[in-house]
Amino acid sequence: MITGGAGDIGLATAIRFGKEGASVALVDVKDMANAAEQVAATGALVRTYRCDVTDYGDVERTVEKIVADFGKIDLLFNNAGIQGEFKQLHQYPVDDFAKVIQVNLIGAFHVLRSVSARMVEQKGGVIVNTASMAGVDGPVNMAAYGASKFAMVGLTQTAAKDLAPFGIRVNSISPGFMGPGFMWDRQVDLQAAVGSQYYDTDRNIVEKQMIGSVPLRRYGNIEEIPGTVIYLMSDDSSYVTGVNVKLSGGI
Numbered sequence: 001m002i003t004g005g006a007g008d009i010g011l012a013t014a015i016r017f018g019k020e021g022a023s024v025a026l027v028d029v030k031d032m033a034n035a036a037e038q039v040a041a042t043g044a045l046v047r048t049y050r051c052d053v054t055d056y057g058d059v060e061r062t063v064e065k066i067v068a069d070f071g072k073i074d075l076l077f078n079n080a081g082i083q084g085e086f087k088q089l090h091q092y093p094v095d096d097f098a099k100v101i102q103v104n105l106i107g108a109f110h111v112l113r114s115v116s117a118r119m120v121e122q123k124g125g126v127i128v129n130t131a132s133m134a135g136v137d138g139p140v141n142m143a144a145y146g147a148s149k150f151a152m153v154g155l156t157q158t159a160a161k162d163l164a165p166f167g168i169r170v171n172s173i174s175p176g177f178m179g180p181g182f183m184w185d186r187q188v189d190l191q192a193a194v195g196s197q198y199y200d201t202d203r204n205i206v207e208k209q210m211i212g213s214v215p216l217r218r219y220g221n222i223e224e225i226p227g228t229v230i231y232l233m234s235d236d237s238s239y240v241t242g243v244n245v246k247l248s249g250g251i
Contacts, residue, residue: 001066001073003053003111004080006030008181008222009130011038013077016226018044025066025073027051028080053080053107056114063114072122075233076115078108079130083183084144086190097144104148109155112170116163124167126233129156133176133248140198141191149174153244160242169241171232176248177210179219215250 002017004010005026014024015038023045026032032048039046047069051062066073084100085093108129119125134142135149156172163170178184188210192203199206211217228245231237 001025001027001063001075001115002077002079003027003051004130005048006032006035007079008183009175009178009225010077010079011035012222013079013226013229014039014046015042016230017075018042018046020230022075023070025049025070027053027062027066029053053110054102056110059107059110059114063111063118067118073115073118074125076111076119076125076127077130077229077233078111078115078127080107080111081130081148083186084142086141086187086194087143088141088194088196089143092143097147100144101148101151104145105151105155108152112155112159116159116168119168120163120166125169127159127163127168127170128229128232129159129170129172131156131172131174131244133174133246136174136244136246136248141194141196156244157242164241169232169238171237171240171242172244173225173228173232174244174246174248175220175225176246177214177219178222178225181222184219214248218249220247220249 002010002014005014006028017024018039019042024039026048029052036046036048049062052058081104085096129152131152132149134146135153139146156170160170188203188207191199192201192206195201199209
């Protein structure tokens, strides 16, 4: 089960799971027809489920449908999220802060709560949450996103301890700057628009500043994420739980 299945990270991971022979349940509020077609091209069984993760009732109904269709949920990639606005704290929109927390934290908890309950019944499962480097080192001009991802790391650690007695492992990944594409361009453009002391107002210079902060001096490629998720869900990591893996081009 992959939430945020229509997004770049969710889709790339779904395709990799399909190639590994898994059956895939894609979950998103967006249209997933194109995503499902790409996953199906791997030969995998794939089904789509429209779900608003901020609505716990909707999450419960969706999880029930997935279990009915597939028999059980062995693996959960809890990945749905939004970036929110880019503003300095004293100017950050109150309504946007609430929206980002609602999706990135409360929505993630809803999915974690619902799926883990089924995994407890089946006595096993593996969960990977999507956090962020923004949840490791507070990002400038991203109060809501940073807060939500710091909380996701903490939620992962608590969930790992609570669910370990039931044979369920919970870990998280924290991607750093990823590109190219819409999310990279959006982040560069909006950081330039803020006009803070941390980034220039010229988006071309901002791009260089962001890349320059990465030890490997490049952004990560979306295709570099699925392998880490696969590893955390595999038997090769059967003794790994409560860990947050940073994908940041450095330490």
